[in-house]
Amino acid sequence: MELAYKGKSIKGRNLTNLKKLASQGEGLRLEFKFKAKYPEKIIREMVAFANTKGGQLLVGVDDDGTLNGLKFADEEEYVLVREIERAITPELDYSIERVRLLNESEILIFHIPESENKPHKAADKVFVRHKDRTIQASKEIREILRGLKKGKSLRFNYGDKESKLMAYLTEHxxxxxxxxxxxxxxxxxxxxxTLVLMVLTNVLRYEAREDGDRFMPI
Known part of the structure; x- marks a missing residue:
């Protein structure tokens, strides 16, 4: 069990720790995939992790956390690594851990840290994470991610619309x-x-949602 990362080998977790991880269930920073049959879907999950809080993607694990394993882990890994290099821009920082099960099959664990180079795209689309789901980012979230990457000092004028907004948020x-x-x-x-600027100036924070992003005070 080794963690391969940029040519380095780092000791990975044991089977007991893997079972504990899988027992947590899918969430903001954890996703399960049965196999790499549809690599484009897995790529979206990796992009979403990088654009949000980072996470771990386990391949060879059923939705309920059952450790099935991959009989041909080398082939599955090859397919996914090739798709990562082909489909994700800019280049994604990640590492791969392999854990062997008692039946000699293996689990692939992709470790994706939160990126400092957001937003990452898969097939020219930006994805983010909301709870245990990966969703396509709205225009506002894309602008926020780009603004965070630039790291510029921004200011805004606190006018009538901003006053109405903050008054609304005292009651909602x-x-x-x-x-x-x-x-x-x-x-x-x-x-x-206005909402994008208020997030970038640390007045508001956001929650990406499929049914419409939510904005709230810091």
Whole structure:
């Protein structure tokens, strides 16, 4: 059991620790895949981890956490590594750990740290993680990720729409883009720019959601 990372070998986990990890179930930073039959789906998960909080992707594990293993782990790893190099931009930082089961099959564990080079794309689409799901990032989230990467010092004018927004958030836990635009009677494009800027200036934080991102105070 070794962890191969940029040409280095690091001692990996034992089977007992792997079982404990799998027993946690899928979540924000953990995903299971039965095999690499559809590598493009696995690539999306890796991109989402890199664009969010990082995570571990276990290949050879069923959705319920059952350790089935891969009979031909070398082939599965080759397919996935080739797809990572082909489909993900910019280049993804990751490592691979292999754990052998009692039946001699193996589990592949892809370790993906949170990236400092966001946003990563798979097939030219940006994905992020929400709880145990991978979703396509909205325009606002893509802009936020790009802004965080630039690391520039930003400021914004605290005007009428910002006052209305913060007043709303004293009575409601979150706000969506549509609600903010309606609240202030402004175009969605203007509301979008304002929310993005307030996240980048550490006034708001966000939660990516399929049914509309949520924004809330820090």
């Amino acid at each position: 836990p979150t706000i969506t883009l549509d609600t903010f635009a309606e609240l202030c009677a402004i175009p969605k494009k203007q509301a979008s720019r």
